[in-house]
Each structure stands twice: as C-alpha cells, then as structure tokens.
Amino acid sequence: MAAKGKLTVALAGNPNSGKSTIFNNLTGAHQHVGNYPGVTVEKKEGRVVYKDYEITFVDLPGTYSLSANSEDEIVARDFIIKEKPDMVVHIVDASNLERNLYLYTQLQELEVPIILAMNMSDIVEKRGSKINYVEISRLLGKPVIPAVGSKNKGMNELLNAVVDLREGKSKIEKIGVDYGEEVKLELEKLAAAFKKAPSLPNEYPVGWLGIKLLENDPWIIKLIAQLPGGPALLLEAERSRIHLKKHFSDDPEVIIADRRYGFISGVCTEAQTHSVEERHDLSDKIDKVVLNRFLGLPIFAAVMYAIFKFTFTFSEPVVGWFEKFFEKTGEIASGAIPEGLTQSFIVDGVIGGVGGVLGFFPLVLFMFFAIAFFEDSGYMARAAFVMDRIMHKFGLHGKSFLPMMISTNGCAVPGIMASRTLDNKKDRLITMMVTPFMICGAKLPIFALFIGAFFAAKDGANMMFLMYALSVIIAFVSAWILKKFVFKGETSHFVMELPPYRIPTIQGLLLKMWERGWLYIKKAGTIILLISMIIWAGFTFPEKEPKEGASEEAAASAQMEQSYAGRIGKFVEPAVKPLGMDWRGGVALMAGVAAKEVVVSTMGTIYSLGEVDPEETDSLKEALQKDPSWNPLKALVFLIFCLIYLPCFVAIAVFYRESGPSLKWTLFLIFWTTVMAWVASFIVYQGGRLLGFGG
Amino acid sequence: MKSLCDINSGCAAAIVFIQGGKGASHRLAELGLLPGERLTMLHNSGAGPVTVCVKGSKLSIGHGLAQKIIVREE
Numbered sequence: 050m051a052a053k054g055k056l057t058v059a060l061a062g063n064p065n066s067g068k069s070t071i072f073n074n075l076t077g078a079h080q081h082v083g084n085y086p087g088v089t090v091e092k093k094e095g096r097v098v099y100k101d102y103e104i105t106f107v108d109l110p111g112t113y114s115l116s117a118n119s120e121d122e123i124v125a126r127d128f129i130i131k132e133k134p135d136m137v138v139h140i141v142d143a144s145n146l147e148r149n150l151y152l153y154t155q156l157q158e159l160e161v162p163i164i165l166a167m168n169m170s171d172i173v174e175k176r177g178s179k180i181n182y183v184e185i186s187r188l189l190g191k192p193v194i195p196a197v198g199s200k201n202k203g204m205n206e207l208l209n210a211v212v213d214l215r216e217g218k219s220k221i222e223k224i225g226v227d228y229g230e231e232v233k234l235e236l237e238k239l240a241a242a243f244k245k246a247p248s249l250p251n252e253y254p255v256g257w258l259g260i261k262l263l264e265n266d267p268w269i270i271k272l273i274a275q276l277p278g279g280p281a282l283l284l285e286a287e288r289s290r291i292h293l294k295k296h297f298s299d300d301p302e303v304i305i306a307d308r309r310y311g312f313i314s315g316v317c318t319e320a321q322t323h324s325v326e327e328r329h330d331l332s333d334k335i336d337k338v339v340l341n342r343f344l345g346l347p348i349f350a351a352v353m354y355a356i357f358k359f360t361f362t363f364s365e366p367v368v369g370w371f372e373k374f375f376e377k378t379g380e381i382a383s384g385a386i387p388e389g390l391t392q393s394f395i396v397d398g399v400i401g402g403v404g405g406v407l408g409f410f411p412l413v414l415f416m417f418f419a420i421a422f423f424e425d426s427g428y429m430a431r432a433a434f435v436m437d438r439i440m441h442k443f444g445l446h447g448k449s450f451l452p453m454m455i456s457t458n459g460c461a462v463p464g465i466m467a468s469r470t471l472d473n474k475k476d477r478l479i480t481m482m483v484t485p486f487m488i489c490g491a492k493l494p495i496f497a498l499f500i501g502a503f504f505a506a507k508d509g510a511n512m513m514f515l516m517y518a519l520s521v522i523i524a525f526v527s528a529w530i531l532k533k534f535v536f537k538g539e540t541s542h543f544v545m546e547l548p549p550y551r552i553p554t555i556q557g558l559l560l561k562m563w564e565r566g567w568l569y570i571k572k573a574g575t576i577i578l579l580i581s582m583i584i585w586a587g588f589t590f591p592e593k594e595p596k597e598g599a600s601e602e603a604a605a606s607a608q609m610e611q612s613y614a615g616r617i618g619k620f621v622e623p624a625v626k627p628l629g630m631d632w633r634g635g636v637a638l639m640a641g642v643a644a645k646e647v648v649v650s651t652m653g654t655i656y657s658l659g660e661v662d663p664e665e666t667d668s669l670k671e672a673l674q675k676d677p678s679w680n681p682l683k684a685l686v687f688l689i690f691c692l693i694y695l696p697c698f699v700a701i702a703v704f705y706r707e708s709g710p711s712l713k714w715t716l717f718l719i720f721w722t723t724v725m726a727w728v729a730s731f732i733v734y735q736g737g738r739l740l741g742f743g744g
Numbered sequence: 745m746k747s748l749c750d751i752n753s754g755c756a757a758a759i760v761f762i763q764g765g766k767g768a769s770h771r772l773a774e775l776g777l778l779p780g781e782r783l784t785m786l787h788n789s790g791a792g793p794v795t796v797c798v799k800g801s802k803l804s805i806g807h808g809l810a811q812k813i814i815v816r817e818e
Contacts, residue, residue: 113774113775114774116770116774118771144800145800145801146800147776147799147800147801148775148776148799148800148801151774151776264770265766299779300766300769300770302766302770302773303769303770303773303778306770306773306774306778307773307778310776310778310799332802333786336786336787336795336802337787340787340789340795341789342789342790342791342792430804433804434793434795434804437792437793437804437806438791438792438793438807441792441806441807447793447804447806542764542768542771542805542806542808542809543793543804543805543806543808543809544771544772544775544803544804544805544806544809545803545804546775546801546802546803546804547795547801547802547803547804548802549801549802
C-alpha cells in the first residue's frame, strides 16, 4: 500500500512531565538534534512510520506557560503558530493535573488540533486517586490517551489517536476557558479593531492575540508596534487593560490566570476523585532531609563528590584502554608510513592531537551519565533550592545554579543560553559572566591529563573535586565583585517548581549520555581535528636544517622553537613566565581559546613531535611526567589558569549574542577573565614557591 | 497580616493578596499562586527559600518573594 502521507506532530508539555521519555519511546533511534531557526534553543526531531504515515515528532522545549517569560516559551508558541504542525500532542503529568493543564489552556487558544497524553497514569492509581479519562476528553473536547512513558505503555494508542485525528475519525470540539463577561467584551472590541487593521499577520489567531494584549505580553506588543496601524491597536488594548484593572482592581494578566485555573479546577473536580491526603508521600520525607537547613549543603557536596568518585573510579581502566589504542594506532601508522612530513602529519598532527582528546571520551561519558542520573531523579532542582541561600549572598540567583551546572555538565554554550530562565537582565549578565568559569566537558581533559600526570592515582578524584570546588568559589567571588561594583541593584525573585522524585529510566539516561557524548566526538572529529592540523603545521614550518652534530632531541626542540607556533610562544613567554610556564604552555593556552580541548591536543602535538624514537610513543601523560620543566605546583598553576581564563570562541560568540548583543560586555568578559586568571595564577605560583613547593 | 515567611512548616494558609510588582505577580499567578488559593507550608527554615505545596505540586519560593505573599493562617 502506498504511503498516505507525511505528518508533523509537535510534542508539548511541562518540564518533568516525561516528555522526553515518550519522545524517545515513539521515535527510538531515529532522532536528530538541531537548533530552531534564529535562536539557539535545541530542537529535537524524530521520525516513525505508522499505518502508512510518516510521522515526524518535534520535541518542543518544556514550558509551564506560553507567556513571553523565556525564550523557550516563545519558541514553543512560535513553532505551533508559524510552522503549523498538523497537530500537537500535549504530554500531561496526570499525577499533577492542575499545574499541567495550565499549559493546555494556552495551547488550545493557538487553534491547533490537540491530543492529550496523560502520562504517569500508573502513579495516579498507586496513590489511590482516579481520573476519568473519558470525562476529561468530553470536558475538553479533545482525544485523551492514558500512558505510562517509563513502561512504554500507551504508545500505540497514542499513535492510533494521531492517525485517527488525521483521518477525521475523532471528535474535536472547541471548548475554551470562559474568561467572563467583562473580559469577553474587551476581547470582542479588540477583535473588531484587529479586523480594521489591514496589516496584521494573519498567521496569529485573533482571539489569542487579544488575550496576549490583555496580558501585556511584551513580545506581542513589540510585534504589533512595528506594524502600520499597530500603535492605534496598542492604544485600544491599553484602554481595555485600564478598564479591566478598574473593574477587577487587579491586573488583567492575574485575572486571566485566575480564570484559566478556574476552568482547570472545574475539569479536575468533575473528572478526578482524590484519595484522602495524597501528597504526603515519600517525596516529602526525602525533602525534609535534603532541603534541611543544616543538612542540605553537606548532602549537596556529598552528591557532587559521589559524581566525581563514580566518574573517576569507573572510567579509569577504560580511559587506559583508549590511550593504549591511540598509542598503538600511532605506532602502526609510523610503521606503515615512510618517515617524513606525511608520517609526522598523520602521527603527530592527527593521531597525537585528536587522540589526546578522544582518549578522555569514556571519562566524559561517565560524567554525563552520573549527572543525568541526578537530573532525571529530580535532585538537581533541589540543588538550586539549597544553593539559593548562598548564591543570594553573592548576588546570584538560585536559578543561576542551573546554567552553571549545565556548563559543568557539558559546555558553557548551553549554560550561557540557559541563563535565559532568569527574568532580570542584570542577573542574567552576571550569571553569563560567571558560567564560563565552570569546568566544562572541554576543560575536563586538561584537568584529567594534568591531575593524572602529577598527582597520585588515589588522590585523583579528591583533586578533581577540589578543582570543581575552586571553580564554584571563583564563580561566586567574581559574581560578588560584579554585583558590588558593576551590576548594582536587587536580585530578582526566586520561584521554581520542585518535581517529584523519580527513578530515572536506563534508556533515558543512556540516550542523554549519548547525545552529549556524541557532540563531544563530533567536535573532536571536526573543529579539534582542524585546529590540530593547523597547530601541527605551526610547529612544523618553516622547516630548518638541524645543526651539524646536534643530537636528534636537540634538533627537534630547536625546530619547534623556531617554528611559527614556537615564535608566537616565545613572544608571549614573558607574560606567562611569572606563572611558571614556558613558551610551550603559552602556545597551548593561546590555542585553547579556539576550544579548550585544543590545550590537550596542542600538548599532544608538542610532545609527540618532540619524541625522538617513533617506535617509543609514550602516552602524553608519561611524556609530561618525564619532562623536568613540569612539577605539581606548575601543573596546579596551569590548571588554575585554564580554569579562569577566557572562554572559547564559540562561548564568546554566544555571550555576545545573548548579552544584547553588547560589544561592551563582551570585551569586558574577555578582559575580566584574562586578568583574573593571570592574577590568581601569579598568586598561587609565587606563593607556592615562597612556601617552598615546586621551585 | 502574616507573610508566607511567617508560616511554620506543616501549617496551612490561604493567600490574601500579593504585594509583588507586575512581573512577579503574573509569574506567581501562572504558577497558581492567586488570592484565595490554599497552600501547605512544607519547609520553612526561617531563612532562604520556602517550599510550599500548592495545587498538588511543590514550589520553592525565594525569601524576598515569599515576604510579599500575604496569607491568612488556617
């Protein structure tokens, strides 16, 4: 039978409603991640063929609302309005019906066909509550499918519902929120005014636009203000707002939210039967301990420590295999390719550079896995709560913790973008400025390499934990200084939902780990490979004939020193000398501005070019250990510098865009991080020497 | 008049009104914190954010904001 056609289905839902699990169940391995056009919010798409339909599911960002509070909310509503998916599947956490249906009241105003998937229906039953799904379906006029994402239940029913809706077999009724006579009257007035305005983009439903104007939605106001006839419309809307405000003696947006919850409450009373005292469950008991004033912080520290212990203990042997693998590959390549430029390019440039970075791939995977576990379990939201009190003292917002965590989690780029959840511009800028201090996935190899080389294996996890603690301290102190001297004013309010605790699904964890891990590999295979090649060339050219009688080792190091990269290194050497580094450290740091992994790959190239006997390729770690110009103090200083100094190009570019774009703040970021890095390294190095460490 | 910060853990209260600025009261309203709404204080340590149960879910609210939510203890 021939295919009946293609379908685009958007998945919408609150954060923690189990949207990702259902998306994964539905689409399996057929997913890909991209960006929404024009913004950097992640866009996940997956395909499935069902009953001769090719269905593309688009995972919208998780949101509680579709107001213009954050970029995510705007992306979600713009996707529905502008991309016009054939339908929306709204994933609802059935165990938290009232809160979840708030999004529904807004989705249905966008006038798109909706199916409700009631996820976690098993939890509802376990609690002894009952939901009458047929009744909800009748009350909302939409198909309703109970499902249990974590057990892969209800997925076929959901797909059937999608097909049925497409084929016109299900009944859809338009039943919306009753906003009451006063509001309705104003909406009608606005609708009439819209009809008179010839320039209105007709992709927006008029009723929805009216509500948004009454809600004083800044995004919509901006949009309409630009249209001819727009200012008159806005004036009309303002009149309506003033009228409503007088009538209710409250802001229209509050009245509208109230009516929406009223509608939901009506639906829930009809369709839901509660058991006695439902919510004082295990989750509350755990929270009593985890959120405790005195225990909260030590528990948080213990969780972080557990993450590092887990990562380092279990990844160590695997990292060893990877290192051996690249060593062997290098040896085989040296044997197979005749000596000369080509051999050097392959062995020293490509394998030495990229191998150094990919060697740490298992470690990064383990780290992602451990953090995903705590994210999915619901603990990370508690961490923001626990941290709010301290962060507040430093002029940060409890929510700033999440961008910082995301940066630690993977990369400062999504971290900087995640600071969008902060409403206040100053809070956002501070958060964005301190987020790059965190140890991202790209800095991780640098730390793993130097800690592995200069500190005993059993201290590895401790040392790493210490470095993470240091990154947090630096971020906090720097936030405090910024708040005190640069961004004065009140920190905005903290309010967030604490999701119930859940046992993460293995599938979900593995997928998350793989998604982030794959980005790491992709980077190593593209940007890092390219930069490795450039750096190899920088060290290889211009070529110079070795002096008569000089040893091979001396010749190799003389060649490097007079190469382009070496000359750059020599040029910056005076700046890094007081920090205990020589020109090689200087080059590696400069290269690291392109991407932090490159610090390691540059070291890899330097040391493999320096190898005299190609048969004896030491791992980079061993090479560093053998080099007398390094010692634990210098390694520590090098790490501190890497921790603080300016973020990579991509992060700077994203910072620029997210800051306004503001050239002023971007230059400030570059200046600020460089100066901080230098001063901190200087103090530690010279202080350490005075105390008799290193030398 | 008591603010949300004055409610002890385990006690119930109803919101009377919210003193917040425009943005804050809209955000709170969207999360279901509206005048008339009943809530249970789950966790109030006297400093830092409080945790309340409202509409069947847990919300954590910063200290400053909680002070602006005026409630009647029940």
